[in-house]
Amino acid sequence: MPRSRKSPAPSGQPAAQLPREGEFVDENPQPEIGAATEASIPPTPSLRAVSADPIEADALARAQAGDHIAFAQLYSLHKKRIYSLCMRMLGNAAEAEDLTQEAFLQLHRKISSFRGDSAFSTWLHRLAVNVVLMHLRKKGLALVSLDEAMEPTKEHTPARSFGAADPSLAGAIDRLQLERAVATLPSGYRLIFVLHDVEGFEHNEIASMLDCSIGNSKSQLHKARLKLREALRASTPAEAGQ
Amino acid sequence: MTEEQRLQSCAEFQAELPDLIGTGQTMSLHPHIQSCENCRALLADLETIAEAARQLFPIEEPPDELWTQIEQAIKKENSNG
Numbered sequence: 001m002p003r004s005r006k007s008p009a010p011s012g013q014p015a016a017q018l019p020r021e022g023e024f025v026d027e028n029p030q031p032e033i034g035a036a037t038e039a040s041i042p043p044t045p046s047l048r049a050v051s052a053d054p055i056e057a058d059a060l061a062r063a064q065a066g067d068h069i070a071f072a073q074l075y076s077l078h079k080k081r082i083y084s085l086c087m088r089m090l091g092n093a094a095e096a097e098d099l100t101q102e103a104f105l106q107l108h109r110k111i112s113s114f115r116g117d118s119a120f121s122t123w124l125h126r127l128a129v130n131v132v133l134m135h136l137r138k139k140g141l142a143l144v145s146l147d148e149a150m151e152p153t154k155e156h157t158p159a160r161s162f163g164a165a166d167p168s169l170a171g172a173i174d175r176l177q178l179e180r181a182v183a184t185l186p187s188g189y190r191l192i193f194v195l196h197d198v199e200g201f202e203h204n205e206i207a208s209m210l211d212c213s214i215g216n217s218k219s220q221l222h223k224a225r226l227k228l229r230e231a232l233r234a235s236t237p238a239e240a241g242q
Numbered sequence: 243m244t245e246e247q248r249l250q251s252c253a254e255f256q257a258e259l260p261d262l263i264g265t266g267q268t269m270s271l272h273p274h275i276q277s278c279e280n281c282r283a284l285l286a287d288l289e290t291i292a293e294a295a296r297q298l299f300p301i302e303e304p305p306d307e308l309w310t311q312i313e314q315a316i317k318k319e320n321s322n323g
Contacts, residue, residue, distance in 0.1 A: 072309065075309060080301075175294065178291070193295070197295035219260045
């Protein structure tokens with residue numbers, strides 16, 4: 001099924017140059033998980049920075065030329081999105097701050113290597129996702145979390161839906177309610193749900209990022225949605241009970 | 243195939259759901275969905291959740307002092323060459 005949002009594009013710009021099957025890194029390679037973080041690409045300042053927003057395009061071009069104020073402008077434009085991504089993936093404000101800082105530090109190191117082959121926001125977003133995943137790998141949390149998702153404890157296993165008809169969510173979910181439910185997911189489920197359903201990554205990309213099979217990614221996403229369904233129904237007893 | 247799908251149990255259908263969702267198939271036409279109210283409700287909910295997730299926007303503002311910290315870290319990197 002074609003995704004309505006194939007790849008992150010906060011300003012509404014289409015995600016350019018989607019990766020092919022089995023590919024994760026776009027035309028502006030980011031470090032693999034666990035790889036060295038320094039860019040190895042020679043600086044090639046962009047003359048055709050991709051941005052639907054002229055303010056961003058201007059700031060980007062100037063930041064690539066070393067303008068610190070322009071870099072601060074880019075931070076202002078993207079801080080909320082990057083910080084929110086970190087918060088959703090980590091569920092922890094202190095870590096989210098540290099990794100937002102790390103993501104923008106990496107951006108500062110690599111900005112001159114951005115060639116404009118994809119939307120800047122997409123490129124920055126992938127850089128931030130890699131920063132978070134590398135952090136989780138370093139801490140050993142990704143493996144623990146993923147194992148947890150792969151083989152959830154009975155307590156965490158979403159209930160299957162057999163027998164009597166379940167009360168449905170009636171086709172509407174409050175955004176805040178969903179945010180709260182996502183925050184309560186076990187970390188492995190949360191990671192896959194956020195990457196796929198919120199951030200728009202494809203299963204082949206997630207499999208590559210998390211070093212698991214595509215089947216596992218699909219299966220864990222399904223379980224994450226089932227868990228969310230349980231949580232959402234539990235949080236709306238008035239409607240769900242009727 | 244269709245008769246087999248129609249006769250599928252809920253357990254069998256739900257075991258296949260992770261692979262079925264997102265394949266481009268119109269799930270509402272699946273024989274089991276057409277004959278099973280429970281699985282129809284389940285599917286509708288899962289699709290609603292996925293759709294709602296796509297509508298989630300960045301909501302968190304980092305603290306103001308974070309930029310100061312980033313600036314300091316950039317200066318430190320620059321001074322270290």
